[in-house]
Amino acid sequence: MEFTVPLGSPFSLEHTLVSGQTFRWAKRGDWWYGVVGGGVLKAKQEGDLLKCESSSDAFRAPGVSDYFRLGDDLEHVLASISKDATITRAVERFYGLRLIRQDRWECLASFVLATNANIPRIAKMVEAVCRRYGEPFEFEGETYHSFPGPDALARTGAADLRGCGLGYRAPFLKKVASSVARGDVDFDAVTSLPYEEARGLLLKELFGEKVLLGVGPKVADCVLLYSCGKDEAFPIDVWIARAVARSYPRLMAKGLRERLKRDGKARLGAGEYARLSASLRRHFGRYAGYAQQYLYMAARSEELS
DNA sequence: TAGCAGGAAAATC
DNA sequence: GATTTTCCTGCT
Numbered sequence: 001m002e003f004t005v006p007l008g009s010p011f012s013l014e015h016t017l018v019s020g021q022t023f024r025w026a027k028r029g030d031w032w033y034g035v036v037g038g039g040v041l042k043a044k045q046e047g048d049l050l051k052c053e054s055s056s057d058a059f060r061a062p063g064v065s066d067y068f069r070l071g072d073d074l075e076h077v078l079a080s081i082s083k084d085a086t087i088t089r090a091v092e093r094f095y096g097l098r099l100i101r102q103d104r105w106e107c108l109a110s111f112v113l114a115t116n117a118n119i120p121r122i123a124k125m126v127e128a129v130c131r132r133y134g135e136p137f138e139f140e141g142e143t144y145h146s147f148p149g150p151d152a153l154a155r156t157g158a159a160d161l162r163g164c165g166l167g168y169r170a171p172f173l174k175k176v177a178s179s180v181a182r183g184d185v186d187f188d189a190v191t192s193l194p195y196e197e198a199r200g201l202l203l204k205e206l207f208g209e210k211v212l213l214g215v216g217p218k219v220a221d222c223v224l225l226y227s228c229g230k231d232e233a234f235p236i237d238v239w240i241a242r243a244v245a246r247s248y249p250r251l252m253a254k255g256l257r258e259r260l261k262r263d264g265k266a267r268l269g270a271g272e273y274a275r276l277s278a279s280l281r282r283h284f285g286r287y288a289g290y291a292q293q294y295l296y297m298a299a300r301s302e303e304l305s
Numbered sequence: 306t307a308g309c310a311g312g313a314a315a316a317t318c
Numbered sequence: 319g320a321t322t323t324t325c326c327t328g329c330t
Contacts, residue, residue, distance in 0.1 A: 118316080119324095119325075120315065166313090
């Protein structure tokens, strides 16, 4: 099924897909191939047109527009977050980068795997889990695998999951899958509540036990931002922490700043994380999550140059 | 709050 | 080829 989506406002497919939000897209030749919603979405940007091809009839222009959040008024968002020279420069460099709306379960599971790993590694782990537990299907003579549902992962043994190269993440993923399969995580409520309450719901305890073992504030923020539309969420990873220490020292507590400077290890305690992300939300406003994504790209690209 | 373990692969030296 | 780092959380 081929179709074309006209882009009414700024969009960069490339910047969007390499910004570390999602792990199931790969470029082959001129085309990007992504496994989305149980099928393959193939896409190529030509100016203000997005050429698409979908393996299933279900995925059409409206679905693509929703997935890439093409309805967001990006110019308004970018004007709103451009509070200082650092972010303004990042916005200019990566203009058109958009947050995308991912499946909530897939996003949660993927970021549980993301601890202490880099992007290629995360993509590999996700792919291995899909190959083993997802549904296979064919597209252009290649075999792809859908992202497995929570029940499929809840049923398996942690040792079996370990076979996917997940290491210590295997038991966390299995427990998270069980919680979701049991219905302990009300994604609809998380999506409809305002940011603070939504985060509380994801991190809350049930019967004295944490609902989602392996989900701390950083993973929660990723899920809220990338799949629940909470644009205030500002995930702080090591790159962002370092970038903030360098470019926004005033927003970071002095003690934390000095510690980062001293041993370079950007591990934040829960309180430090909460205070820093609150101060970044105050600085960047209601689209702070967009600012985070642009800063993340800038931080990573500067490391390479 | 601080310190550490956790597993394996990528990045770096 | 060894060492360091890696989009971190849980436990003590």
